[in-house]
Amino acid sequence: MRLLRMGIQMNHKKVRRLMKKYGLRCPVRQSNPYRRMARALKTDAVAPNHVDRKFRSHGPRKVLLTDITYLRLGQGFCYLSVIKDAFTMQVLAYQLSESLEVDFVLDTVRQLLRDHPCVKEAEAWIHSDQGCHYTSIAFRKLLEDAELRQSMSRRGNCWDNAPQESFFGHMKEEIKPYIQSWEVFDDAKERIDDWMDYYNNDRYQTALKGMSPNEYYRYIKTKELPPALGPQ
Numbered sequence: 001m002r003l004l005r006m007g008i009q010m011n012h013k014k015v016r017r018l019m020k021k022y023g024l025r026c027p028v029r030q031s032n033p034y035r036r037m038a039r040a041l042k043t044d045a046v047a048p049n050h051v052d053r054k055f056r057s058h059g060p061r062k063v064l065l066t067d068i069t070y071l072r073l074g075q076g077f078c079y080l081s082v083i084k085d086a087f088t089m090q091v092l093a094y095q096l097s098e099s100l101e102v103d104f105v106l107d108t109v110r111q112l113l114r115d116h117p118c119v120k121e122a123e124a125w126i127h128s129d130q131g132c133h134y135t136s137i138a139f140r141k142l143l144e145d146a147e148l149r150q151s152m153s154r155r156g157n158c159w160d161n162a163p164q165e166s167f168f169g170h171m172k173e174e175i176k177p178y179i180q181s182w183e184v185f186d187d188a189k190e191r192i193d194d195w196m197d198y199y200n201n202d203r204y205q206t207a208l209k210g211m212s213p214n215e216y217y218r219y220i221k222t223k224e225l226p227p228a229l230g231p232q
Contacts, residue, residue, distance in 0.1 A: 045135050050151035051127045055086035055163055060220055061122040062087065064112070065164040067129060068105065069172075071096075071192075074183035080192065081108040083126070086163055088220065089205060090213040091196055092116050098185050105133040109142050120147050127151040129161055171195065 003010050019025075051063055063086040070077045081104055083093040093111035097104035109126075112119060126148050128134040134152065143150050153160030172179075175195055182188050200214045208216040215226050224230070 045137075045140055046130050046155075047150040047152040049154055049160055050149070051086075051125055051160075053160060053162075058087070060085060060087045060217060061116070061119050061124055063125050063127060064092065064119065065127050065161060066105075066108070066134075067161060067164045067168065068100075068131065068133065069168045071172075071188055072179060072182070073185065073188060078185055078188050079104065081105045082164070082167070083108055083112050084164060084167060085213075085217075086127075088213050088217040089163075089167075089208060090217055091200055092119075094192075094196060096185075096189050096192055102133050102136050102138055106138060106142055109139075109146070109148075113146055123147070123149060125149045125151045127153070127161060129153045130155055171199070 003015075055063055055065070064083050065086050066081070066083045068079055068081050070079050079097050079100055081095045081097070082091055084091050093108045093115065095104045095108045095111065126143055128151075130152050133139060134150075140150065158165055175191055178191050182191070199212075201212050204210055204212055205216075209219070210229060211219060211226060219225060
């Protein structure tokens with residue numbers, strides 16, 4: 001098109017030969033992997049917003065929030081899928097992946113069922129946004145087989161899953177000093193594993209009466225305060 005405006009007629013094959021001869025390259029925009037994934041997984045299966053922002057009204061193991069976030073590496077990104085109990089704030093399952101393929105989201109649910117089988121008896125809601133992973137046939141079938149109920153935020157409304165958004169925000173702020181040093185996937189995984197352990201066991205929260213998520217869950221089940229918070 002540029003050559004035509006200069007009065008030069010040349011077919012595309014000759015252009016290619018000349019470009020190859022002189023080592024010329026055109027910059028090509030890389031496709032967005034999430035959009036490619038969304039096209040591949042697209043369905044119209046959107047669940048109603050059954051949770052309706054009543055995140056802590058039903059007790060433990062009743063409303064389980066899930067979402068995906070990305071983490072920057074030296075070259076590229078990795079992706080974190082998390083399932084969190086909205087009442088106790090515990091991270092019940094998480095998976096870190098180098099790929100946005102749906103498998104790591106399914107593995108997060110499988111980890112939840114393996115480590116916390118009580119969620120099946122609780123008839124828990126799995127609440128997410130309307131992302132392509134959560135509307136996919138594979139994800140919906142896995143929840144159905146596990147007798148878990150599905151709830152989704154309204155489109156474009158981040159407040160419908162606000163506690164999960166807040167969780168990712170706090171996590172990224174606290175690990176920010178380490179992110180710049182991450183070059184490969186294992187660098188991120190080691191730090192994320194360490195932070196998740198810290199979050200569940202040692203990150204005390206005012207909303208949990210000054211307890212960590214795991215301490216608060218034990219308190220809910222036994223009514224016994226941690227020694228440091230009990231009668232002196």
